[in-house]
Amino acid sequence: MKKILTFGLILLGFSLQSCKDFLEVEPQDQVSDEATIFDKTSAETAVRGAYRGLANLNYGGGFQNTILQSGGDVFSVNVGLTDLSVTNYDLRSDIPFLQTYWNNNYNTINRTNHIIEKVPLVTDIKLTTDLKNQFLGEAYFIRALSYFDLAKLYGGVQVFLTPTKSYTEKIGVKKSTQAQVFAQILDDLNKAEGLLPTTVVRNRATKFTVYALRARLYLYLNRFDDAEKDLNSILVNTSYRLIKPFALATGTTESVLELTYTINNQNPGFTLWQGNRQLSPTATLHNLLNDPKVGGGRKILSKLNTSNQYIGSIFPTNASANYVIRTAELYLNRAEARLKKSNPDITGALSDLNIVKTRSEIAVSSANTKESLLLEIENERRVEFGLEPHRWFDLVRTGRAAEVLKVNNSNKYIFPIPANEILVNPVLEQNVGY
Numbered sequence: 001m002k003k004i005l006t007f008g009l010i011l012l013g014f015s016l017q018s019c020k021d022f023l024e025v026e027p028q029d030q031v032s033d034e035a036t037i038f039d040k041t042s043a044e045t046a047v048r049g050a051y052r053g054l055a056n057l058n059y060g061g062g063f064q065n066t067i068l069q070s071g072g073d074v075f076s077v078n079v080g081l082t083d084l085s086v087t088n089y090d091l092r093s094d095i096p097f098l099q100t101y102w103n104n105n106y107n108t109i110n111r112t113n114h115i116i117e118k119v120p121l122v123t124d125i126k127l128t129t130d131l132k133n134q135f136l137g138e139a140y141f142i143r144a145l146s147y148f149d150l151a152k153l154y155g156g157v158q159v160f161l162t163p164t165k166s167y168t169e170k171i172g173v174k175k176s177t178q179a180q181v182f183a184q185i186l187d188d189l190n191k192a193e194g195l196l197p198t199t200v201v202r203n204r205a206t207k208f209t210v211y212a213l214r215a216r217l218y219l220y221l222n223r224f225d226d227a228e229k230d231l232n233s234i235l236v237n238t239s240y241r242l243i244k245p246f247a248l249a250t251g252t253t254e255s256v257l258e259l260t261y262t263i264n265n266q267n268p269g270f271t272l273w274q275g276n277r278q279l280s281p282t283a284t285l286h287n288l289l290n291d292p293k294v295g296g297g298r299k300i301l302s303k304l305n306t307s308n309q310y311i312g313s314i315f316p317t318n319a320s321a322n323y324v325i326r327t328a329e330l331y332l333n334r335a336e337a338r339l340k341k342s343n344p345d346i347t348g349a350l351s352d353l354n355i356v357k358t359r360s361e362i363a364v365s366s367a368n369t370k371e372s373l374l375l376e377i378e379n380e381r382r383v384e385f386g387l388e389p390h391r392w393f394d395l396v397r398t399g400r401a402a403e404v405l406k407v408n409n410s411n412k413y414i415f416p417i418p419a420n421e422i423l424v425n426p427v428l429e430q431n432v433g434y
Contacts (some may be wrong), residue, residue, distance in 0.1 A: 037114060039124035040131070046115050047135050051204070053108030055259035058105065058146060060268040061320050063352050064389050065278060070354060071391030072405050073382065074312070075280055086117040089407050093416035093434050101153060105146045106160070112146070113163045115139035130197075137195030142207035144188035145213060149180040152393050155414040155431055159184055160385045165284070167348050171425045174419070189214045194224050200239040202251050204259045205323070208234045212256045212325045215333055220397055224341035231334040240327045243357035246297035248323065256325040272388070273312040285386050286310040294383060296361035301387055303354040315389035328384050331355050335377050349373050356380055357392070374398075409433065 005121045035315065037046050068074040069086045074382035075300040076083035085091050092100070116139050119132055150157045156175040161184075176184070193210045211230040216374075218227035234240055234256070249352065261267040272279045281289070281302045289302040303311050335352035338345040346368060352377060354364040360383075367373045383392055395401040407413070409432025418434060422430055 002080070002105055006144060006379060024270065028246055030049075037118040037122065040123060040126040043115070043119050043127055043135055045373070046119075050108060050111045050139060051259070053111050054142060054145070054324075055261065055322065056265070056268060057104035057415065058108055058149060059259055059324065061270075061272050061278075063101055063104075063149075064100075064108075064269050065272055067389035068279060068387070071389070071395070073198075073282050073386055073391060074279050075281050089409070089410075091411045091415055091434070093419040093422070093430065098415055099418040099420055102150075102421065102422075103116055104163075107118055108146045108162050109143055109160065109193040112139040112143040113161065116143075116161075124404045131279060133198060138205045139193040140188045140192035141210060144161070144185045144192065147181055147185050148213070148217065151178050151185070152396075153415050154417055155172060157181055157417075164306075167424075168342050172427055173425070174427050175429065178414075180216065180316050184415055185213070186221075189217070192417075202235070202255045202258050203386075205257070206242070207332055208237065208326065209257045212330060215337070216325075219336065221339075224245075224337040227337040229342060231330055231337065235330055236336065241338075242327055242331070242355060244297070244361070245361050246300070246360055248321075248326075250321040254327050255321070255323060256327055256330065257309070257321050258321040260321055261317050261319045263316065265323055267315055267320055269319065270315045270318040273315060277311070279312060281310045281312050281386065283310070285382075289386060293362055296357075298360055298383060298386075314388045323388065328356050328359075332377055332381055332384070336374065339373055344370055346370065346373065353377055353380060356384060360384070 038044050065076075066086055069083060072087075075087070082095060082097065085095060116137060119127075119135050119139075122132070122235055128282060138206060141315075147157070147159070152178040156177045158170065158182060159174075159176045160170075189210050192205065193214075196207050196210060200206065200209045209414060211234040215227040215230040215234075216232045218224065218230065239253055240256060243252055243254050248254065250260065259267075271277065276416050285303045286304075291298045292299075295301075301313055305311050314320075335349040338349040338352065347375055348368065350373060355374065357364050357380065365373070365376050367376050378394070378398070378400065382391055385391065392401075395404050401413060402410075411431070414431055416434035417428060417430050422428055
């Protein structure tokens with residue numbers, strides 16, 4: 001055990017050293033010392049590094065792989081023991097990807113903590129007050145998004161709001177409850193709202209991305225009136241509209257927040273679906289997408305190749321954008337919020353649902369009860385986001401995982417804290433059931 005503990009400390013030390021070293025002025029997106037952010041250029045590099053953390057770490061192929069398989073509509077082409085652990089909802093705390101997702105999010109969080117601490121101290125006259133505010137707002141937003149994903153994955157986690165410069169700073173820190181993490185996320189988003197501009201940029205945080213993410217958070221908090229208010233604030237802007245026929249293309253009004261890639265910085269999710277692919281839509285999902293009455297124009301997401309295999313096509317090329325928030329989600333989130341708020345609005349919810357259906361070239365709904373509409377929204381989300389990592393989180397959040405996925409043990413709705421984190425930090429309690 002002593003050897004294991006020592007080895008664990010060494011591993012964590014390397015992990016957190018990479019957190020500390022994340023932001024150099026060079027393109028590696030890393031920071032080397034306390035003086036790294038000292039002028040406009042280095043501040044811009046730091047912010048780019050935070051976005052690269054989202055694009056290449058947080059939303060890398062592994063995260064998508066796990067959450068898609070957890071949702072039950074996507075399966076591994078080459079089923080391994082780890083895949084079976086995911087699909088059987090029988091995760092062990094020592095599975096390596098759990099540590100990877102933990103480290104990736106905390107690396108990105110540490111990048112934002114450096115920005116939040118150091119940008120206000122920069123005296124370069126080229127770094128104007130407006131730019132400082134924008135960079136800080138983006139850092140708060142990215143930190144909120146990273147903690148949101150951590151809380152959805154692991155429940156209660158440790159919260160760090162200042163840069164972590166040594167692995168020893170994590171030892172002795174207990175995890176906050178999931179509710180406390182959600183409260184921190186809301187605080188970050190509120191701060192971001194006051195700092196960010198009201199502009200339309202698809203691959204950077206703005207006030208509109210704050211409204212969208214905060215509305216998603218409000219659904220978790222059962223604050224449905226607040227969710228609707230935020231969604232109204234973004235959907236009043238005609239720059240966020242659905243496009244007919246259905247198409248996912250970078251920089252369109254279908255996109256609220258996307259992560260961009262290039263031929264030299266490729267989308268890590270591309271290899272999940274193309275070439276020596278790792279994933280495939282299930283026959284059920286393929287049939288739903290290709291049913292003219294259900295999938296409509298979304299049939300382009302799942303195709304049958306010459307070998308009679310189902311091929312997902314969410315990322316047509318290795319430089320395709322990764323969509324974190326899409327406009328369709330805004331309408332479906334507002335439909336749900338309108339149904340669940342203090343004074344349910346069935347007419348408004350039906351209108352939002354039918355906007356998505358009409359864009360997808362399928363018949364509109366005529367449901368007229370809260371229960372029937374909620375089920376239609378769930379089914380619409382299943383098809384609309386079939387190849388995006390939403391369904392598992394949706395079913396857990398709405399309390400439908402037991403009925404739909406037959407996951408009757410509620411302890412399995414969050415993942416275990418990585419075993420190595422428990423070994424090196426005895427005060428960090430493992431999640432119940434693991």
